[in-house]
Amino acid sequence: MKNLTIRNLSKTYFDPYAGTNVTAVHDVSLNVEQGEFVCIVGPSGCGKTTILNMIAGFLPHTGGDILVGGRPVNGPGPDRGVVFQSFALFPWKTVLENVAFGPKMRGVGKAEREKIAHEYLALAKLTEAAGRYPAELSGGMQQRVGVVRALANEPDVLLMDEPFASVDAQTRMTLQEELTRIWQEKRPTVIFITHDVAEAVFLANRVVALSKGRVLEEIDVDLPRPRSWDALNDDPQFKELTGRVLQLVRSA
Amino acid sequence: MMQHRLSSALWFCAPFVVLLVLWTVLIPYFNVNPRLFPHLGSVIQAGLEGIKDGTLIQHIGASLMRVAVGTVLALLVAIPLGIAMGVSPVVSSFLTPLFRFFSVLAGIAWIPIATLWFGYGFGAITFVIFNAVFFIVTYNTLLGVSTIPLPVRNAAASLGAGKWAMLTEVLLPGALPNIVTGIRTGLGFAWRGLIAAEMIATNVGLGYMLFVARDFYKTEVIVLGMIVIGVLWLLLDRLLLAPLERATIERWGMVQRS
Ligand SMILES: Nc1ncnc2c1ncn2[C@@H]1O[C@H](COP(=O)(O)OP(=O)(O)OP(=O)(O)O)[C@@H](O)[C@H]1O
Ligand SMILES: [Mg+2]
Numbered sequence: 001m002k003n004l005t006i007r008n009l010s011k012t013y014f015d016p017y018a019g020t021n022v023t024a025v026h027d028v029s030l031n032v033e034q035g036e037f038v039c040i041v042g043p044s045g046c047g048k049t050t051i052l053n054m055i056a057g058f059l060p061h062t063g064g065d066i067l068v069g070g071r072p073v074n075g076p077g078p079d080r081g082v083v084f085q086s087f088a089l090f091p092w093k094t095v096l097e098n099v100a101f102g103p104k105m106r107g108v109g110k111a112e113r114e115k116i117a118h119e120y121l122a123l124a125k126l127t128e129a130a131g132r133y134p135a136e137l138s139g140g141m142q143q144r145v146g147v148v149r150a151l152a153n154e155p156d157v158l159l160m161d162e163p164f165a166s167v168d169a170q171t172r173m174t175l176q177e178e179l180t181r182i183w184q185e186k187r188p189t190v191i192f193i194t195h196d197v198a199e200a201v202f203l204a205n206r207v208v209a210l211s212k213g214r215v216l217e218e219i220d221v222d223l224p225r226p227r228s229w230d231a232l233n234d235d236p237q238f239k240e241l242t243g244r245v246l247q248l249v250r251s252a
Numbered sequence: 253m254m255q256h257r258l259s260s261a262l263w264f265c266a267p268f269v270v271l272l273v274l275w276t277v278l279i280p281y282f283n284v285n286p287r288l289f290p291h292l293g294s295v296i297q298a299g300l301e302g303i304k305d306g307t308l309i310q311h312i313g314a315s316l317m318r319v320a321v322g323t324v325l326a327l328l329v330a331i332p333l334g335i336a337m338g339v340s341p342v343v344s345s346f347l348t349p350l351f352r353f354f355s356v357l358a359g360i361a362w363i364p365i366a367t368l369w370f371g372y373g374f375g376a377i378t379f380v381i382f383n384a385v386f387f388i389v390t391y392n393t394l395l396g397v398s399t400i401p402l403p404v405r406n407a408a409a410s411l412g413a414g415k416w417a418m419l420t421e422v423l424l425p426g427a428l429p430n431i432v433t434g435i436r437t438g439l440g441f442a443w444r445g446l447i448a449a450e451m452i453a454t455n456v457g458l459g460y461m462l463f464v465a466r467d468f469y470k471t472e473v474i475v476l477g478m479i480v481i482g483v484l485w486l487l488l489d490r491l492l493l494a495p496l497e498r499a500t501i502e503r504w505g506m507v508q509r510s
Contacts, residue, residue, distance in 0.1 A: 058406050078412035088403035091504040092425040101421070105412035135505020153411055 002069035002079070002156035004032040004055070004189065010063035011050050011213075024050045025213045027064070032157070037183055037190045039200035042210030042249060048193045051210075052161045055191065056082050068156055078102060081155030081188075083163045087142045089134040095121065095145050096130040102153025120148040123182055140171035147179065151186060160192045164199070173229050176202055180227050197246045201238060202227060207245055211252035219245060290472035295479070298472040307461075312480065314457040318374065319446055322381025323439060330386045331431060334393025335423050344398050351391035359384035359445025363452060372453045380449045385438035392434025396427025429501040436493040443485050 011025040024047045032038050040048055053059040055066055057076040066073040068080065076082075081102075089098050096117050103113035121127050124144040134142055143163055150158055164172045180203060183190060194200050200207045201221055209216040221241055223232065232238045276292045278284075286294065302308025337343050362383045363376075370376040400422065408422045450459025458477055465473035 056406070056410055058409075076406060076409035078410065080410060082407065082410045084403045084407060086401065086403050088401065088407040090404065090408075090422070090425075092428070092500075101408070101413075102411040105414075105417060133504060149407075149411070 002189070003034050004030075004157050004191070005067040005070075006030040006051075006055070006064070007067075008064035009051065009054065009061055009066060011047070011054060011059070012062045023213060025054075025061075028210075028213070028215055029064075030208060030215065032189060032191060034156075034189050035187045037192065037203060037205045038208060039192045039194060039204035039206070040208045040210055041194055041197055041200040041245060044195060046210050047213040048195070048210060049161055050213075052082075052159050052191065052193050055157070056080055056159050078105065078153055079156045081150030081153055081158045083143075083146050083150050083158065083160040085162045085165055087134070087139075087146045089142060089145055089149070091134050094131055094133055095126065095137070098134070098145055099149045099152050101149065106153075116152055120152040123151075123185070124148045124178065138171075140167045140175060143167060143175060144178070147182070151182070151188060154188075156189060158188045158190045160190065162194055163192075165194070165196075172199075177228055179203065180225065184225055197249065198242050201241045201245060202229070202232060207241075209245055209248045209252075211249060216248050216252055219248075286471060287469045288471065290475055294472040295476050298470075298476045302473075302476070308476075308480070311456060311458050311461045311477075312484070314454075315446060315450065315459070316484075318377050318457070319381055319439070319442060322378040323385050323435075323442065325378070326382045326385035326438070327389060327435070330389035330434075331393050331424075334390040334431075335397050335419065335427065337390075338394040338397025338427065339423065341398065344394050348391070348394065351387055351394065354383075354387040355391050357383075357387070359441040360448045363445070363449050366449070367453050374454075376453045377446065377449045377457075380445045381442040384442035384445045385435070388438035388441065389431060389434040392430045392437075393427050396430025397423050399430070400426035429497070429504070432493070432497045432500055436489070436497060439488070439493065440485075443481075443488075447481055 007029050009025060009028045010023065013022045013024055014020075015022045028047075028051060030038075040051065042048055050059065054061045055073065057073050057080065073080075090101065093101065096114060099117035099120055100113040103116050108116070118127070118130065121130055124147065126141065126144055126148065129137060129141060129145075134145065137145070143166075146163065147160075164175050167175065176199060183203075192200070192203055201223075204221050207219045207221060209219070219241065223235070223238060223241075272292065279289060279291050290298075299308065302311075337347055359380060362380050366376040366379045370379055404426065405418070405422060408418055413421060446457075447459040447462070450457035451463040454460050458481055462474055462477035462481075465471075465477070
């Protein structure tokens with residue numbers, strides 16, 4: 001079993017303008033079991049991206065440990081898939097080639113990796129778009145490609161940094177519902193970052209409230225699945241949970 | 253689409269047709285001395301003769317050969333160097349002004365020093381072309397690599413790309429639109445530099461053909477040479493370089509489609 005363990009993680013930046021050190025993440029500890037869907041929620045500047053980039057291995061941490069399946073993280077690797085807010089697709093590759101990229105890096109042959117890619121594209125209802133280039137897709141479609149590109153590599157942990165922040169509200173709701181559906185089908189371990197409290201509660205098994213680089217509280221979300229906005233919009237338990245998380249985040 | 257292509261090609265040729273008509277009419281009308289400017293007919297005749305006795309083909313071949321060799325050599329060095337420099341923000345910001353400076357010097361300004369170093373002939377001319385292409389392509393490659401968004405490189409790394417895959421799957425294609433633009437600009441300078449260098453530093457090639465004809469008042473050969481130089485460039489640019497640039501840049505959406 002590949003779980004993710006974060007122990008006393010901290011990050012200190014040097015701010016060249018002020019000439020001082022800025023501690024963006026203080027002593028964060030978190031344990032994510034395989035197959036869990038954890039949302040980290042907090043206001044802008046509280047250190048969410050910093051935490052995620054350290055887990056991804058893009059950014060060195062200055063204190064504590066990050067372990068995936070017991071092994072310390074050292075730089076980026078295919079065991080941790082990343083979905084970016086800016087999509088970060090390869091503009092010179094077709095949708096199919098984008099999704100097949102991870103398997104290609106693993107040395108999977110052309111026919112086999114295209115089969116894998118087609119399978120994942122179908123999962124996100126993108127079969128039609130397989131031969132197109134990213135620039136020819138809408139933002140919502142591009143991010144679907146971003147999600148399945150990461151999934152097709154079958155990472156131990158899927159890291160998502162506000163992936164739906166730059167699409168319109170309707171598309172965002174569709175993408176959220178789709179993500180919960182895909183998660184139920186494939187059960188990847190997910191760490192999802194957002195500043196949108198309702199989004200966090202809608203998606204997660206567990207919400208971690210973050211403020212000024214510290215964990216405030218962890219809240220379990222045991223809303224039934226499959227989840228849909230139609231069902232949850234007026235759900236009293238959903239309202240109660242979002243209210244609680246919102247209060248936490250705002251009071252800090 | 254096809255129709256559009258055709259009509260735009262016709263529109264492109266239209267002013268040249270007008271020019272040719274004016275030429276056939278005006279030169280005899282004003283009875284211009286052929287030592288100052290030739291009749292269209294004698295230019296055509298000079299062209300046919302040059303093809304028949306092989307001299308024109310020989311000059312064209314020599315010029316194209318030099319461009320090809322100089323350009324290929326330049327690309328072989330410029331692209332790897334540009335990528336190596338581009339991956340490090342410190343190195344690239346340090347060297348950018350230098351390469352900008354040398355890009356401006358492109359081509360012709362290198363001729364005197366080239367003849368001092370290589371004597372007259374193939375070496376000097378190839379060196380001029382090499383420089384015209386090398387600095388501009390290196391600069392553009394460096395620029396191209398540094399404009400690849402960090403998340404795109406991070407994405408590749410987190411999907412398991414090693415050093416080699418990063419180079420071939422991300423850095424090279426990511427910089428390609430800039431590289432192609434660089435090649436197009438560089439070749440433009442190289443072509444001009446070539447003609448100038450051939451006037452000074454050799455005994456075969458289009459530039460040489462032009463320059464020698466002057467000594468014998470053969471204006472029809474001079475004008476023939478000018479036409480060949482222009483037409484060859486237009487063919488190269490329109491049939492090879494521009495479509496290549498369109499294919500990468502527009503399809504990939506890396507700049508705004510117009
Ligand atoms: N490269 C850096 N150098 C110095 N300080 C930084 C750097 N990156 C982030 N910080 C600081 O660290 C803190 C946390 O930033 P981070 O980007 O992790 O926040 P965030 O929670 O992701 O915010 P947002 O919701 O706006 O994306 C901020 O105060 C920010 O100014
Ligand atoms: Mg952020």
